[in-house]
Amino acid sequence: MSQTARQMSIGMNILGFGAHASAWRKAEVPANAYLDVEYYRNIARISERGCLDAIFLADGPALAGDIAQHPAGRLEPTVLLTAVALATRHIGVIATASSSYNDPFNLARRFSSLDHISGGRAAWNAGDAAAQNFGLAGAPRHVDRYARADEFIDVTLKLWDSWEDDAIIGNAASGQFADPHKVHSIDFVGEHFSVKGPLNLPRSPQGRPVLVQAGSSEGGKALGSRYADAIFTTQTTLPDGQAFYQEMKQRARQWGRNPDHLKIMPGLSTVIASTEAEARARFDELNAYSGEAGLVQQLAFRIGLPPDELDLDAPLPWERIGPVSEFERGSHGFLEAQLNLARRENLTIRELSRRILVGHRLLVGTPEQVADTLEHWFRAGAADGFNIMPDMFPSGVEVFVDQVVPLLQQRGVFRREYTGSTLRDHLGLPYPASQYQRAAEAV
Structure with missing residues (x-):
């Protein structure tokens, strides 16, 4: 695909009242x-007015944060996005659900239901959190979590593929609704x-x-x-972004995949105003609610x-920060991106x-x-x-849609209208053949 023909995808991540922890205090x-x-x-x-690909709800099934200082708690995302999908026509709806604290069958059914109800606009972000709400003493280690997630996703994909595309016959005259030979048990037994x-x-x-995956x-x-x-993904500098992009495309090739069918979408937190000075003032106002102590505490x-052991005007104490791979909780990607930014710019x-x-x-x-x-x-790749x-x-999404999107459209790197009806259409992804179709074609 030529560089001039490519158009970017854009998702809108709904993080509570906004990416800034004190956004709720502006009382918009x-x-x-x-x-x-x-x-x-x-x-x-x-977001749909701006022809964005999707809205995204991050989620974790636990009460997190300081509820004395910030709103806490989240609506269950697939329930919420079902209601959102019925109020929109084009935009995709992406919900997070943990592979550590769900069952593959129920999750596969939930997201398939959302895809049917939305007319093909649903996506699952495989996320993770909240061990103690599910009878576990602590969060699984990264290595254990990903081993389970790999098997979980494999099962989920097999369940989504367990009906062939033409399994439903729907012949009212003959009385045959479906071809049972095209509805398959998956008979999965794993670790x-x-x-x-x-x-x-x-x-x-x-x-x-x-x-969708974030990690x-x-x-x-x-x-x-x-x-x-x-x-x-989470890269904060262009060289890191380019390196991650190339690595993931190459890894996709090694799995026998078309790398164009794996979309790499870094996060960008935005504070936008008509002038840079106005944007800085807007950011300073939000930071004032948190105070410097609050910002440092987050870091x-x-x-x-x-936080009381940190010298605010000194670089990070690198000798006290161990390898990212040794952090058992939290996102390795977020941490690595922040440390790389600090290191590159001292x-x-x-x-x-x-x-x-929020780490981006x-x-x-x-x-x-x-x-x-x-x-x-x-x-730049x-x-x-x-x-x-x-x-x-809502002011942050309004200024992005009304003032940033038209610039991207003028430059030819973003759509002016939706040309398809599903989220796969928006992302430029093909309709996936079922495993049974792939098996038949391989014979």
């Missing part, structure tokens, strides 16, 4: 808006799961829901390159050191605390600056698209 919406489906429908409609199947739903409108550890990269249709938590702790919101690259500036950086990363995380909602 009521404090209980995160429990109101209309809040999410509004963001989805604005973690034993699942007979088949799924109690036929293949969904886009063959199967899109599979830059070794286990995450192996899993994503083998199974994922799209990878949400200290990520690197696993007490940032002090104070400076780094103001360069990271942060851009504070004008619509032109945001469009420039998206286009640059896209053309660091991304197929982006996962946008505005500082606060």
